[in-house]
Amino acid sequence: MQLPRIGLTGAGPAGCGRVGGTGIIAVMTQANLSPAPASGFGDPPPQGPIRHRAAAALSRRGIERLDLLLLCLEALDLNGGEAMVWMSEQLGFVSLFPNRVELWKRRCHNPLRRACRRGNLSSQESDALIRILCQMADRLYPMLRALLAGDEPADLQRQRWQLFQDRLSALVQERMNPRRSGVQQLLDPQAGRPYLEELIRSLALAAGTGGFERLQASLLDAAA
């Protein structure tokens, strides 16, 4: 199938013809994958060693959102908690999070948690959590994309969202303080849906190495 070609300049530059007659991209095979965008579960970050850059500490709202995004990944991946610990080791954050308890304690800075810890995360800790989140979102990108796809049958999409919402609700009820209005809104099937869609969209756009700076800047947003 030959696609119509519409050039921004009306005609393509010289020597820029189609190579190999590739047409519609139907299948993404390992052979034609570019090295940069897709990194597997065990792949090291493509930018080489992790650099800890000085950044401002996250606000309480930022910590709350970061933990909710991690919780969404846990809802998508049944083994998400273990995967998070494993990813932390793979990315070289053993000194920051030597075990799962330390990782859990950092996440408990979320003010919506049942057992909320006082204080703020250091910039190194928050950057490490964001790195873990971006790499896990990259690994789960096909699932995120499936939730966001608009060309799928509506019935299938409804089932996917229902499954995700059920899992997330179970996790939220288990770990979050139900007296907080934010948690109540999250548990509401109707009122919480737009916020869940926003979280999934954020995860899809923050997946991979390229999404780290976007998500970091977003979590540092001023409180409106």
Next chain:
Amino acid sequence: MKQILRYDQLSCRLQVEGLPDVSIGQSAGCVGIITGWSLQWTGRPELEGERDHLLALMTVILPYARHLVSGLRRSFRDPTGAVTVEPDQDRRHRISLRSSQPGHPVLTIHLDDAELADLVRVIDALRLDPRLPLPPDLLPRPQPLRSRDLVHRLPLQRRLAAPLGGLAAVSLVAVLSWLVPPPPQPRPASTLPSSGRPAPPRS
């Protein structure tokens, strides 16, 4: 020797063609001079253009995605006006491409969230590819949004609650303080001077 870099996602493929810039010592695998690019979509027209159009697309799509991560849907347009991206109805996004040649209609592409995420990923892959060095000042580092950028994310009632509450509190305190009777003024003890000396004569 011409180099072709490909970046694939499920719904789109970005292909950049160019030559290594040997004047700055680039090796054969790099692309320092972009001679053309093409963006292929499933079921949509293929886009192609020159280097400036690719940079315009990048400078528009990436800030749009950055704002979407913060839950902010606003339109972006590059300085030349060639590329515009704006939110559309029903969780969709509209990209408008204007040709630099007169007489060509504006090409509009509607993307859903998944297709936009694919596009952002291929652009990220291009941006981070060490084989294709881009000007460092082309894409500034994403910055946190300010309060005034995010203010309309809150509903109007919540935005007005604090100033109206403060105004009501000040008014209430003012009314209550006006209702409280003032303390009695101390009466002057005597009209004569306390020293007992007679007042000086009037001139």
